[in-house]
Amino acid sequence: MEAKTHTTILRMVSRKKPGEIVFSSDFRGTGSQVNIKKALSRISRTNSLRRLGYGIYYIPKKDPILGEIRPDVDEVIRKLASREHVQIRPAGANALHELGLTTQVPTKRVYLTSGNAKSFRLGKIHIRFKPVAPRKLATRGKISSLVIQAVDELGPQYINEELGRKLRNFLTHESPTILTHDLKLASAKTYDYILKLLKTETTLPNDRMAETHR
Helix, strand or coil: CHHHHHHHHHHHHHCCCCCCEEEHHHHCCCCCHHHHHHHHHHHCCCCCCEEEECCEEECCCEECCCEECCCCHHHHHHHHHHHCCCCEEEECHHHHHHHCCCCCCCCEEEEEECCCCEEEEECCEEEEEEECCHHHHCCCCHHHHHHHHHHHHHCHHHCCHHHHHHHHHHHCCCCHHHHHHHHCCCCHHHHHHHHHHHHCCCCCCCHHHHHCCC
16 A cells, blocks of 8 residues: 555656746555655655645755756745645734845744744744734735735834835835725734834825725
8 A cells, every 4th residue: 555655646746847836745545644744755855846834845946057946935835825724914024024124034934814823944034923803814805914014014113214105115016005904904013113104205195095084
């Protein structure tokens, strides 16, 4: 049975495209969990498969100049969240990085989630899924969601004028309707700070922003 599981998984892996992300759960039904684990462990020591983290693998993809290319961590996280049918949002330093407000790549990435708490590693990067109330995940805009998380992380009182201008500029690219919706979901301090920030601009993304109520 163990040899059959190995052969079946090897055949399935050979059909995958270079760069494709695969999970150990993809091979359920090919044998027992023990045999699946053993087969993946053996195959990942060859050129057919690479291990990223516990139960997470990818098919090697090579660039003629750069050599082997590892999957983007954010892509892996999105696929994992999709498989588990949970919502996620970048939080903390991770939100700052996605906005380009820091060039330092966080080695610890925190995501708010509608699912269970989870901590794992992808190579040298530590990933943490932090369960939160549905309200925290109800924001709609990609930009406004990141800005709200960034302000929460930094604290309004520690944001200088230059950084404030950058945050305001980001928000001018968000849909006014979505921004109004998302601000109502922010904490009181973050709401007040962002509303004040928008009022300092002579041309607001939408004049009604000044009339938004918590």
